[in-house]
Amino acid sequence: MRVDFYQLGGAALDGIVGQLATRLIEQDQRLLVVAEDDALLARLDRQLWDQGGPTAFLAHGRAGGADDAQQPVLLATTPDAANRARNLLIADGAWREAAITFDRAFYLFAADTLEGARLAWKLLAGRDEVERHFWRQDENGRWREAA
Numbered sequence: 001m002r003v004d005f006y007q008l009g010g011a012a013l014d015g016i017v018g019q020l021a022t023r024l025i026e027q028d029q030r031l032l033v034v035a036e037d038d039a040l041l042a043r044l045d046r047q048l049w050d051q052g053g054p055t056a057f058l059a060h061g062r063a064g065g066a067d068d069a070q071q072p073v074l075l076a077t078t079p080d081a082a083n084r085a086r087n088l089l090i091a092d093g094a095w096r097e098a099a100i101t102f103d104r105a106f107y108l109f110a111a112d113t114l115e116g117a118r119l120a121w122k123l124l125a126g127r128d129e130v131e132r133h134f135w136r137q138d139e140n141g142r143w144r145e146a147a
Contacts, residue, residue: 001018001080001100001102001103001105001107001129001130001131002103002104002105002130002131002132002133003099003100003104003105003107003120003124003130003131003132003133004104004106004107004133004134004135005107005109005117005120005121005133006108006109006135006136006143007109007110007114007117007136008108008109008110008136009110009134009136009137011137011141013044013091013108013110013123014034014043014044014047014120015037015039016035016050016108016143017033017047017048017089017091017108018047018058018068019061020043020089020106021033021048021073022058022089023071023072023088024072024087024099025059025072026057026066029085029086029087030072030074030081030084030085030087031070031072031073031074031076031085031087031088031089031138031144031147032075032076032079032081032083032087032089032092032102033035033073033074033089034075034076034078034079034088034089034091034096034146035074035075035077035090035091035092035094036077036094037092038077040091040092041062041075041091042106044075045060045062045075048060048073048075049060050056056075058073059071059073059082060072060073060074060075061073061075061083062073062074062075062076062083063075063078063082065074066083068082068083069082069083069084070083070084075101077101079096079098079099085102086102086104086122087102087103087104087105087106088102088104088105088106089106089108090105090106090107090108090137090140091108091114092110093107093108093110093112093113093116094113094124095107095117095119095120095123099145100127100129100130102142107120109124117121119133133145134146
């Protein structure tokens, strides 16, 4: 399993969630976006509606609906993939051990959750089945893998 650590720095959370979700959908994959904060999920929900511009949107839903299983992107407060996603995006910076049950996890963290990200990095270091990658934005706003 692969864990991609994304240090947000000055990057907007909403933008990277939309970029990753779009890329996965283009690859016919599903994504579960998890955050405990309902206000954060509501903000991401609105942003995903606008992701494709004024005449399109990024197909998604909030967990707890009748169509959860059909959603290519599902926003939830728990890491239970009702949409059968094999990709998990942790949007609130709080590591969840359940992430290692997915094929791939995207762990987004900011300055206020940096210590938790460092701890997760260390905890995953000794696991043979886990491949860790660290990403940050360069001066042009492009995501680059850090060495």
